[in-house]
Amino acid sequence: MTGYATAAADLPRGTLALELRSVNSRYLDIQLRIAEELRASEPLLRELIAARIARGKVECRISFNANAAAAGATALNAGALQGLRRLADQARREFPDAGPLRLADVLRWPGVIADAPQDEAALRAAALGHARAALDELCAARAREGEKLAQNIAARVDEMERRMAAVAPLVPEAVAAFQAKLAQRLREALGSADDERVRVEIAVFAMKSDVDEELTRLAAHLGEVRRTLAQGGPVGKRLDFLAQELNREANTLASKAAAAAIADAALELKLLIEQMREQVQNIE
Secondary structure: OOEEEEEEEEEOOEEEEEEEEEEOOOOEEEEEEEOHHHHHHHHHHHHHHHHHOOOEEEEEEEEEEEOHHHHOOEEEOHHHHHHHHHHHHHHHHHOOOOOOOOHHHHHHOOOOEEEOOOOHHHHHHHHHHHHHHHHHHHHHHHHHHHHHHHHHHHHHHHHHHHHHHHHOOHHHHHHHHHHHHHHHHHHHHHOOOOHHHHHHHHHHHHHHHOOHHHHHHHHHHHHHHHHHHHHOOOOHHHHHHHHHHHHHHHHHHHHHOOOHHHHHHHHHHHHHHHHHHHHHOOOO
């Protein structure tokens, strides 16, 4: 299922921005694009997403932009200054005519200016907190879409049950009519003396054209689809399996059809099942 959510926060050290989006996929695929300052949070973010989402391609982007005031929050490294002073004294003894160090030279010396330490723990905690909020929003959007998809699938199930109810009364009449036509053709081909052969052929045809079992299985599978939709939770894979079984029974029904009306109904069932399968691919 698809969804989109964002979260942002102004922190003392800069601005944190988070974006979550998901698209349809048969499996769970998590892609993270995280700022270097938060790279250590990647395992926790993966666990957080996997605990809430079981199916779909999820992309998570987190950026952190340090503000100018925070970037300027620097300090002099006392240890580096002492080391530089010792080096300057040694150099002055070797070169007594050398001039004193200028302030600009001191500030440019490596290690003299130290950036203010950043509170990495606080930054990670803020990122995870906003990730949870964005994930709540994303899951709510996916749930709304899931409800619409469930209604769509339920409508397809209703239509399939109506088609099956219309087909059921046609089966005995179609079989009886075809048996009579078959018996007449067999008698014309074999002669009236071989009635036993005619009865055997008709019995074989009746057995091959009996679709009661297929209609019963179709009804059972459709009932299971309804129960699966009603129970909620991650049901996409189970619905996908049921759609495959429905398609199998519809194929058998079409192959056994003893009349054009039954064959047409089987084809309409296959179309509805395929439409349902397309929707099922989007359900978690």
